[in-house]
Amino acid sequence: MLIGLLSATPVVAQSEELLPEGLDISFKLIPGVTVVGMMLLFLGVGYLYKVANTGDMWVAGRSIGNVENGMAIGANWMSAASYLGMAAVIALSGVYGLAYVVGWTTGYFILLIFMAAQMRRFGKYTAPDFVGDRFNSDAARALAAVTTFLIGFVYALGQARGMGLVGMYVLGDITAVVPLGGLSAYQAMMTLFMLITIGYLALSGMLGATKNMVLQYTILIVAFLAGLLVTGWSAGYSTVLPQIEYGMLINDLSAEFSDPFAGGSYYLWIATCFSLVFGTCGLPHVLVRFYTVQNERVARWSCTWGLFFICLLYLSAPAFAAFGTALYGDQIGAVYGDPGMTGAAGDVIVVLATQLAGLPTWLVGLVAAGGIAAAVATTAGLFIAASSAISHDIYANIINEDATQRQQVLVGRLSIIAIGVLTIIFALDPQQPIAALVGFAFSLAAIVLFPMFFLGLWWENANRQGALAGMVSGLVLWFIPMLNEGNFGLVNGGDGWGIELLTTWMPAIGSALVATPLVLAIMIVVSIVTDEPPERTKMMVRQCHSPDPMPKDKTAADIVAEKTHKTPPADD
Amino acid sequence: MYERILVPTDGSRVANAAVDHAIDLADKYGAEVHALFVADVEAVNYSLGTEQVDRIRQGNFQGMSELREDAEEATGYVKQQAEALGLQAVERHAGGRPHSVIAEYAAENDTDLIVMGSHGRSGVRRALLGSVTERTLRSTHVPVLVIDYERIEE
Numbered sequence: 001m002l003i004g005l006l007s008a009t010p011v012v013a014q015s016e017e018l019l020p021e022g023l024d025i026s027f028k029l030i031p032g033v034t035v036v037g038m039m040l041l042f043l044g045v046g047y048l049y050k051v052a053n054t055g056d057m058w059v060a061g062r063s064i065g066n067v068e069n070g071m072a073i074g075a076n077w078m079s080a081a082s083y084l085g086m087a088a089v090i091a092l093s094g095v096y097g098l099a100y101v102v103g104w105t106t107g108y109f110i111l112l113i114f115m116a117a118q119m120r121r122f123g124k125y126t127a128p129d130f131v132g133d134r135f136n137s138d139a140a141r142a143l144a145a146v147t148t149f150l151i152g153f154v155y156a157l158g159q160a161r162g163m164g165l166v167g168m169y170v171l172g173d174i175t176a177v178v179p180l181g182g183l184s185a186y187q188a189m190m191t192l193f194m195l196i197t198i199g200y201l202a203l204s205g206m207l208g209a210t211k212n213m214v215l216q217y218t219i220l221i222v223a224f225l226a227g228l229l230v231t232g233w234s235a236g237y238s239t240v241l242p243q244i245e246y247g248m249l250i251n252d253l254s255a256e257f258s259d260p261f262a263g264g265s266y267y268l269w270i271a272t273c274f275s276l277v278f279g280t281c282g283l284p285h286v287l288v289r290f291y292t293v294q295n296e297r298v299a300r301w302s303c304t305w306g307l308f309f310i311c312l313l314y315l316s317a318p319a320f321a322a323f324g325t326a327l328y329g330d331q332i333g334a335v336y337g338d339p340g341m342t343g344a345a346g347d348v349i350v351v352l353a354t355q356l357a358g359l360p361t362w363l364v365g366l367v368a369a370g371g372i373a374a375a376v377a378t379t380a381g382l383f384i385a386a387s388s389a390i391s392h393d394i395y396a397n398i399i400n401e402d403a404t405q406r407q408q409v410l411v412g413r414l415s416i417i418a419i420g421v422l423t424i425i426f427a428l429d430p431q432q433p434i435a436a437l438v439g440f441a442f443s444l445a446a447i448v449l450f451p452m453f454f455l456g457l458w459w460e461n462a463n464r465q466g467a468l469a470g471m472v473s474g475l476v477l478w479f480i481p482m483l484n485e486g487n488f489g490l491v492n493g494g495d496g497w498g499i500e501l502l503t504t505w506m507p508a509i510g511s512a513l514v515a516t517p518l519v520l521a522i523m524i525v526v527s528i529v530t531d532e533p534p535e536r537t538k539m540m541v542r543q544c545h546s547p548d549p550m551p552k553d554k555t556a557a558d559i560v561a562e563k564t565h566k567t568p569p570a571d572d
Numbered sequence: 573m574y575e576r577i578l579v580p581t582d583g584s585r586v587a588n589a590a591v592d593h594a595i596d597l598a599d600k601y602g603a604e605v606h607a608l609f610v611a612d613v614e615a616v617n618y619s620l621g622t623e624q625v626d627r628i629r630q631g632n633f634q635g636m637s638e639l640r641e642d643a644e645e646a647t648g649y650v651k652q653q654a655e656a657l658g659l660q661a662v663e664r665h666a667g668g669r670p671h672s673v674i675a676e677y678a679a680e681n682d683t684d685l686i687v688m689g690s691h692g693r694s695g696v697r698r699a700l701l702g703s704v705t706e707r708t709l710r711s712t713h714v715p716v717l718v719i720d721y722e723r724i725e726e
Contacts, residue, residue, distance in 0.1 A: 053666065053667065053673045053676060054666055054668055055630065055664075056665065057633035057643075058613065060635070063630050063632075064626065064630065124619045125621065125638070292626070294630075369594050384617065384621055388621050391618055402584060404584055404672075405582060405614075406615070408618060409614050409618050411618075412618025412619055417682050555637050563602045
């Protein structure tokens with residue numbers, strides 16, 4: 001199993017210093033320029049399309065098409081976890097890693113069928129907004145906001161680890177030049193890139209979001225696919241279609257790579273997959289685009305295109321992992337067993353593969369820069385989702401209802417600094433690889449938010465008490481396996497309780513398989529035994545499924561208000 | 573002397589304090605009152621998310637129900653006060669950086685006077701929260717009448 005596999009690697013290398021073996025750690029000018037150039041390009045294009053003053057907001061502008069929306073979904077989605085982590089988990093744990101490919105694509109089907117269009121009809125700004133308005137409760141809104149913040153934080157831990165590891169390839173060990181109070185090379189690099197991310201966020205506020213994301217997606221996918229094609233070609237593994245041709249390598253790779261369930265039990269595979277599928281449907285920074293598209297038809301097609309653009313990367317990641325594993329085995333040593341490939345080396349397998357294939361530095365640098373850019377862009381999206389949860393949902397909706405726009409900006413900025421600092425502190429010593437860290441965020445989304453969205457949209461009798469009971473028990477259920485396995489280093493100095501039964505049947509990475517049905521059940525039972533929600537709420541839920549087309553400028557609440565001939569009552 | 577008076581408003585008490593002054597002046601001079609609400613794009617980005625910024629750009633303001641309600645409430649208050657005295661009132665909802673939108677609007681619409689409220693903040697609070705009024709002063713050539721909210725409190 002994944003966790004077991006990692007603890008089989010020398011523990012010292014894991015906790016004391018993250019140093020990917022085999023990776024050329026030195027300052028490289030061209031890759032460094034590539035990283036800086038890529039970030040500047042993002043800012044530059046964003047500036048070209050920056051939000052000009054809109055003199056009259058009632059005049060319709062140009063709308064964003066399905067393909068553009070799909071690419072933006074792809075860019076927002078493609079983080080260090082997809083770019084680096086997925087190939088890493090396949091390289092380290094073989095078939096187990098495919099749970100990520102399957103989980104992260106299947107999730108979009110569930111989203112497409114059950115949620116994208118309905119979300120658009122409900123018409124809210126943020127995930128906590130939806131939860132607060134659907135269940136008529138500020139407590140529910142606050143819980144959803146806290147969960148959103150927590151998801152952003154855990155997700156960002158994985159991104160920070162990715163930035164730090166790949167950053168070492170690009171800029172080398174900066175602590176050798178400037179001693180930074182005993183920080184290791186990884187820690188210094190991770191901190192540096194997290195600070196860059198926060199700076200990027202401060203600059204990118206006014207920029208045209210969608211255009212910028214389309215560009216980000218294009219650059220990332222080109223860097224990834226070019227890296228894969230050239231690596232496969234020059235190492236002689238493949239010609240023009242490495243995504244299929246890597247199959248010929250399977251027999252040569254170790255059994256750990258190709259044997260089903262050698263790197264993780266059948267149960268763990270299913271549990272991880274389940275968490276990732278339903279976590280995808282509950283991730284606030286993914287759902288946010290569906291509230292804003294023009295109508296539900298665009299919502300559906302954007303989802304479909306998003307899936308297509310994501311698949312381009314996901315069909316390629318296993319090939320990259322296979323090439324990386326083969327090259328590592330040839331040039332560095334046995335991939336599996338003792339000592340084997342470390343988690344740190346695994347997490348940079350995409351960069352390592354291009355380097356080991358003997359490609360020129362600029363090309364390896366391009367692949368590395370793509371990994372960093374993916375991490376920075378997604379972290380920016382996550383941090384904005386977290387800041388809106390705090391400044392809009394908690395501050396402006398609950399604490400200070402008369403908050404001015406400037407006050408919201410201030411609270412938003414402070415919460416971004418807070419989540420940034422938290423991420424840096426906890427990412428100094430990440431105990432898990434990128435894919436696992438991000439997987440925890442998916443478990444959380446699947447356990448706490450997915451049931452709220454799913455039952456909230458599909459069952460009109462789901463009520464406030466049910467939602468509150470569901471979210472509270474969901475948060476507890478998520479924390480138990482997390483602490484049991486010693487994440488966050490909070491229990492027993494990072495060893496956790498280590499309860500064997502829990503580790504086997506409710507692993508943190510797949511805890512949703514047990515917890516999500518439990519939360520759904522709790523929510524249903526509590527909703528049944530308590531009072532039904534008000535008629536207005538029920539009508540809103542029905543409106544989300546009405547066969548009549550809805551005007552694009554109305555939300556379900558508007559329609560219900562029109563039907564009942566009165567304005568909707570204020571939230572309690 | 574004053575034919576068109578512009579009142580930028582976000583619906584806050586500070587802004588509404590300025591409305592009384594503007595209406596009184598408009599009544600004396602028989603001026604037209606322009607009520608302008610500016611959705612601060614930066615605030616939208618931090619509090620509602622980057623996607624919503626695009627939405628403003630696309631002109632899908634109608635679909636943004638909460639912001640729309642805020643805007644209508646803010647300018648509606650001005651219109652109501654003006655019409656009670658039989659004055660002409662124009663409502664406008666815009667998005668962008670407030671001070672530059674206000675300056676642009678004033679220039680385009682031959683405004684004679686801008687009346688706006690200020691918190692009268694100083695020190696750290698001013699540095700952190702800034703002042704739209706102060707920035708407007710620096711971006712426009714139109715006369716600006718600043719109503720200090722703190723003074724009114726006394």
